[in-house]
Amino acid sequence: MINQELINYLHSAYPELLIDINYIKGYSVDEIKKIERLYDIKVKGQLYDFLLCMGRCSGGFFGDDPLMFYRQNNGVRSHILFQYSFCEDLCSLQQWELVKQKPFIFSFESETQYFFLLTDSDNVDLVYHYDENQEMIKSTNKTFYEYLRHSVSTDTRHYIKNMAFDYSGELIIV
Template identity: 40%
Template sequence: MNTFIDDLSSGKPYDQGKITGYSDDEISKIERLYDIKVNGFFRSFLKFSGRCCGGLLGDDPIILYRNSWTVRAQLLFQIGLFDEMQENSHYEYLKYKPFCFSLEGEIQYYFIMTSHRDSESVFSFNENTGDITNRFIIMKDYIKKIIQNHTDVNNHAASGELIKI
């Protein structure tokens, strides 16, 4: 686990004792509940730091760490994005089971297509324009970039929950 987090952290301080993730069984439940596939970096991320990254990130923009959101709120958020994408005729993305993990500026939804052969690539959906953009970055590099730009001076270890009700 330390190597995984150290690779992401870029030398920033964090609380190793607060890093928490999901078990393989819980990840299987997440797959069923959200109707997604969890593979590659996304699986490693959820497994090692899906609940809390020990202060490397807050809940903005990584929505997985919003402790004020219940599992129901997380599900409704994902469904809301699905509905928005459907209303804007982005059916070609919907068939690949998108999962939004980040929200920037309250209008840019960053997601991966979990059942696509290129499930590591990050895309964004702009709520104002209805456009989808390939960000030409993989999830791991996106997370690294967010960590580098994260400026929580209190090093608050935000945490969230995707599965336990």
């Protein structure tokens, strides 16, 4: 389902970026329910709208770095194991309360920087940052959409050149 408001919001960060809305593809409502079961998360708020609109293909907004949604080299099994490993890391830091709130990593930067949502919390749209080097977790004070817009403004603008419109990934189909 095309979410023109989200597309316009992301595009406003980098108006000269060429995108093709014909390639934008999300998950169905039933598929999102499968994602919830498979990853043991709650999909609500901005994450829900994003997955529904462009969870599979962004039409040129994003590549596979830093967002994990579009990592073509990672299969579903890799995504699940990565999420599981992150929860184990949180447990080793005695962050059980965060684990109870069903974290979902959506971005992994510089091999040690994790960005995630607490999908069963009072504020499901708030992005958190875990710095593996310092073993520190903090709120970014950004919503999921603000993080995505920032990514378009920085990562897409400065690092991704001549990206294909059909760059896509998969969270549920094995």
